[in-house]
Amino acid sequence: MIKTSYSEAILSGFDYLLQNYPEVFVLGQGLWSPWYVGNTMKNLDKKYGKERIIDTPVSESACTGAAIGASICGMKPIVVHPRMDFMMYAMDSIVNQAAKWSYMFGGQLNAPVTIRSIINRGGSQGAQHSQALHSWFAHIPGIRVVMPSTVQDARDLLISSVLCPDPVIYIDDKWLYNETDILEPIKEISLNSVTPQCLKKGDKITIVSSGFSTLLALKASTFLNRVGIGAEVFDLRVLNPFNSKNILDSVLKTKRLLVIDSGWKACGMSSEVITSIVEQIPTNTLINPPRRITLPNSPAPSSEVHEKDYYLNEEKIIKFINAYYVF
Amino acid sequence: MLSEGVENFIEDPNFIFPELNLSQIKPSYLEDFLFSMSLIRAAEIKIAKAKKNGLIKGPVHLGVGQEAIAVGVSKSLRDTDRIFGAHRSHSHILGVDKDLRKLFAEVLGRKTGFSAGMGGSMHLASKSKGFMGSVPIVTGTVPLAVGAGLASKLQKSSDIAISYLGDGATEEGVFHESLNFARVSNIPVLFVVENNLFSSHMHMSLRQPLNTINRFAKAHKIKAKLLDGNDVIEIYKTSSEFIKNMRSKPEPYLIEAITYRWFGHVDWRDDIDVGVARSKKDLLNWKKRDPIKRLRDAMINKKIWTNEKQLNLDVKVKNLVEENWETAMKDDFPDRNSLLDNVYKDD
Ligand SMILES: Cc1ncc(C[n+]2csc(CCOP(=O)(O)OP(=O)(O)O)c2C)c(N)n1
Numbered sequence: 001m002i003k004t005s006y007s008e009a010i011l012s013g014f015d016y017l018l019q020n021y022p023e024v025f026v027l028g029q030g031l032w033s034p035w036y037v038g039n040t041m042k043n044l045d046k047k048y049g050k051e052r053i054i055d056t057p058v059s060e061s062a063c064t065g066a067a068i069g070a071s072i073c074g075m076k077p078i079v080v081h082p083r084m085d086f087m088m089y090a091m092d093s094i095v096n097q098a099a100k101w102s103y104m105f106g107g108q109l110n111a112p113v114t115i116r117s118i119i120n121r122g123g124s125q126g127a128q129h130s131q132a133l134h135s136w137f138a139h140i141p142g143i144r145v146v147m148p149s150t151v152q153d154a155r156d157l158l159i160s161s162v163l164c165p166d167p168v169i170y171i172d173d174k175w176l177y178n179e180t181d182i183l184e185p186i187k188e189i190s191l192n193s194v195t196p197q198c199l200k201k202g203d204k205i206t207i208v209s210s211g212f213s214t215l216l217a218l219k220a221s222t223f224l225n226r227v228g229i230g231a232e233v234f235d236l237r238v239l240n241p242f243n244s245k246n247i248l249d250s251v252l253k254t255k256r257l258l259v260i261d262s263g264w265k266a267c268g269m270s271s272e273v274i275t276s277i278v279e280q281i282p283t284n285t286l287i288n289p290p291r292r293i294t295l296p297n298s299p300a301p302s303s304e305v306h307e308k309d310y311y312l313n314e315e316k317i318i319k320f321i322n323a324y325y326v327f
Numbered sequence: 328m329l330s331e332g333v334e335n336f337i338e339d340p341n342f343i344f345p346e347l348n349l350s351q352i353k354p355s356y357l358e359d360f361l362f363s364m365s366l367i368r369a370a371e372i373k374i375a376k377a378k379k380n381g382l383i384k385g386p387v388h389l390g391v392g393q394e395a396i397a398v399g400v401s402k403s404l405r406d407t408d409r410i411f412g413a414h415r416s417h418s419h420i421l422g423v424d425k426d427l428r429k430l431f432a433e434v435l436g437r438k439t440g441f442s443a444g445m446g447g448s449m450h451l452a453s454k455s456k457g458f459m460g461s462v463p464i465v466t467g468t469v470p471l472a473v474g475a476g477l478a479s480k481l482q483k484s485s486d487i488a489i490s491y492l493g494d495g496a497t498e499e500g501v502f503h504e505s506l507n508f509a510r511v512s513n514i515p516v517l518f519v520v521e522n523n524l525f526s527s528h529m530h531m532s533l534r535q536p537l538n539t540i541n542r543f544a545k546a547h548k549i550k551a552k553l554l555d556g557n558d559v560i561e562i563y564k565t566s567s568e569f570i571k572n573m574r575s576k577p578e579p580y581l582i583e584a585i586t587y588r589w590f591g592h593v594d595w596r597d598d599i600d601v602g603v604a605r606s607k608k609d610l611l612n613w614k615k616r617d618p619i620k621r622l623r624d625a626m627i628n629k630k631i632w633t634n635e636k637q638l639n640l641d642v643k644v645k646n647l648v649e650e651n652w653e654t655a656m657k658d659d660f661p662d663r664n665s666l667l668d669n670v671y672k673d674d
């Protein structure tokens with residue numbers, strides 16, 4: 001069987017959508033150059049034409065707003081922001097407009113736009129070229145936030161996002177682009193049916209994560225299993241609306257909860273997961289206090305000296321578990 | 328207001344400008360321009376080589392070929408003015424602060440650098456010289472420069488603000504808001520648009536209906552001039568006139584300087600540009616319009632300069648670059664335990 005990479009899986013998702021849905025078009029910066037988007041958009045402009053694959057001026061705000069407008073009028077646009085940080089200029093369109101269009105007009109209109117936002121960090125790129133702001137968007141009612149971690153999800157959840165009648169922020173991570181897997185044939189899945197996925201079974205601790213952090217969680221769990229600590233790993237997949245059911249069941253079994261997030265701690269996804277679980281379990285269920293591993297409370301450093309300390313890795317996770325949990 | 332021939336300059340790749348007009352410029356100024364441009368060029372070529380050799384970790388955006396703009400503008404600035412740049416700002420900071428060690432150290436991530444090793448090439452500042460910051464979010468600093476000019480006005484000083492930006496940056500909405508606000512509030516800010524015809528892989532013709540952007544100034548009733556950005560004399564004359572006016576009567580101005588970068592969008596290569604092949608012919612044509620060579624040739628023709636003086640200048644520049652590089656290479660990295668320093672100023 002042929003293995004597909006995470007980035008090729010995204011490309012095949014685009015290909016499927018453009019092939020089967022004439023109302024799908026893509027716009028954003030760098031779509032005609034591999035520089036920004038790697039091979040995730042390779043040759044789409046040649047195959048589907050530059051009218052459907054639009055490389056844009058440096059105008060995130062207008063392009064995102066325009067995509068939202070087109071989505072209200074029957075199209076299924078995908079806006080690509082090659083770096084999440086660049087998308088800050090588009091916040092009004094996303095938060096004030098797209099998120100609320102269905103609600104404000106009593107369901108008469110809706111904005112089925114997909115905003116693909118790439119997390120691209122490391123390499124001393126510094127504070128404005130490194131951010132993972134998924135938690136922010138997950139705060140907003142009306143926006144769905146999708147964060148694929150597996151190769152299969154990279155393709156399938158892109159398709160689900162675009163076919164969803166709501167605005168979706170689809171967040172992929174450059175650090176996952178070289179992960180590979182064997183893909184199942186494409187099935188169209190409703191986002192409503194996508195819940196946190198258990199990627200590894202275990203009975204001693206529940207680890208919840210998303211995106212690239214899930215890869216780290218899996219690596220750490222392999223090590224933990226070897227030393228007799230069965231870790232159950234959940235990949236969030238959809239951050240908003242957050243469905244806690246599977247995770248709750250797992251925590252009731254393992255009685256330990258750890259959340260790993262590539263964002264910051266304060267008001268972050270880790271806070272949301274822990275709170276949602278803690279408020280549903282009887283007091284004294286947990287053997288250890290619930291914990292979270294997040295970024296330090298600083299902007300991303302440029303210095304290579306600090307970058308090593310700033311970003312998470314599997315050793316840090318294993319150390320953390322050894323320090324804070326008693327088994 | 329157009330300086331003559333600039334349109335040909337953009338449209339006709341074979342168009343070569345006539346000799347620079349040096350009249351009314353003091354020879355000491357000319358020598359200073361020549362030295363400053365040469366120093367900036369040599370420093371950036373050093374950085375390009377070091378990037379190629381893997382000595383620099385972060386991305387570097389080089390402005391080789393564009394030196395005349397910052398050098399021409401900086402001549403009329405003083406330490407209390409307020410200058411903002413973007414991702415391609417080595418020349419902007421060196422224009423007002425020629426401390427090569429600080430630039431090299433910063434690019435190398437050392438704590439003796441312009442930003443104490445916390446920024447790298449894309450985040451430069453030198454408060455004592457009025458350089459208030461350069462960052463890589465496109466157009467991010469444009470409204471900040473407007474605010475810096477506003478502050479100066481409220482402080483009743485005659486200091487002015489400089490906003491360096493590229494052609495691509497004029498595509499962000501905030502650029503237009505900034506022009507309008509600066510105009511209606513009569514804010515002393517000079518927008519210096521370095522139009523090198525490219526925004527990463529995209530030529531102007533793929534992004535805007537015209538290859539020039541000074542029309543935006545007209546729309547906001549801002550006095551503007553379209554200039555040959557590879558003519559340091561033109562840049563100097565126009566910016567000094569604008570800046571003089573701004574100091575006595577606060578209001579915004581705009582300079583659009585047509586130029587070209589010799590390296591790709593980012594890092595050291597000149598043959599490919601962020602994944603897209605660049606036209607070798609265009610690059611060669613633009614190299615014929617080298618701002619340094621054009622000034623030097625004119626000075627030699629006018630007998631203000633000699634080949635011998637040029638040799639001395641070359642040696643001086645080379646030594647400055649090498650000495651400062653050696654020093655910076657020996658400088659320390661920031662302390663590992665300083666990760667959380669300065670997140671808040673009041674800690
Ligand atoms: C808000 C934002 N959008 C996109 C980018 C990616 N980007 C970095 S530099 C650049 C080109 C900007 O072109 P221009 O303003 O002409 O400056 P030049 O590189 O030519 O000096 C782009 C699009 C960014 N850094 N910030």
Ligand SMILES: [Mg+2]
Pocket residue numbers: 493494495521522523524525526527
């Ligand atoms: Mg440009």
